[in-house]
């Protein structure tokens with residue numbers, strides 16, 4: 475009689491012990507979650523306090539395109555860096571954008587809507603104008619290739635795209651840094667390998683939302699403030715990505731930058747030495 479009672483008692487004890495341990499774990503979990511949310515809100519507050527001091531740089535993708543890139547150049551000439559000189563930006567240009575529907579579908583991402591992109595090989599004068607104004611010109615591949623297609627996702631194919639871009643962009647000025655922004659910000663191991671092998675620095679950044687035609691200027695300003703607030707406070711300027719082929723950059727760049735400056739954000743010259751991995755989206 476006694477032994478089964480002891481056994482039953484022991485089982486009961488075990489069950490109680492397990493329930494107790496589960497409650498303990500749940501308690502620890504809740505406490506941890508609480509700590510996390512406290513930390514998050516503290517961090518947010520900290521970040522919010524820091525944001526007026528945050529700095530940003532400008533970059534423009536998918537040009538050069540006549541009637542559009544000139545407008546961005548004219549806007550940049552009206553914007554000053556902290557030293558009062560016209561600000562320097564970076565243009566990540568397409569070498570020779572595909573013309574036919576078939577080749578566009580071969581190279582572009584399946585979700586790409588804006589098919590009319592710039593070409594350095596067709597508009598070399600625009601490339602020269604951008605360089606003459608002191609801006610950086612970086613590689614955005616020859617054909618705006620999406621490096622997730624199985625026919626262009628390995629490092630040899632990616633290198634071929636970069637080398638074809640160099641042919642379209644030639645000659646790079648002496649001493650110009652080799653900068654590479656993969657289209658759609660596809661930053662795979664194969665992309666990193668190709669860039670490294672050819673001596674390119676990968677430059678990512680934060681898209682402002684100008685590719686979406688429903689976004690108003692206010693939406694884009696809101697997006698930028700969101701980007702600034704989410705990025706951990708540091709000395710590294712946030713690199714914003716506009717597109718010179720889209721109307722926002724062409725028509726509203728000065729307005730947007732002035733608004734940001736009124737909010738306490740500081741426009742800096744683009745400087746590849748200021749780009750770190752933590753600027754990745």
Ligand SMILES: [Zn+2]
Nearest residue numbers: 535536657658
């Ligand atoms: Zn692009």
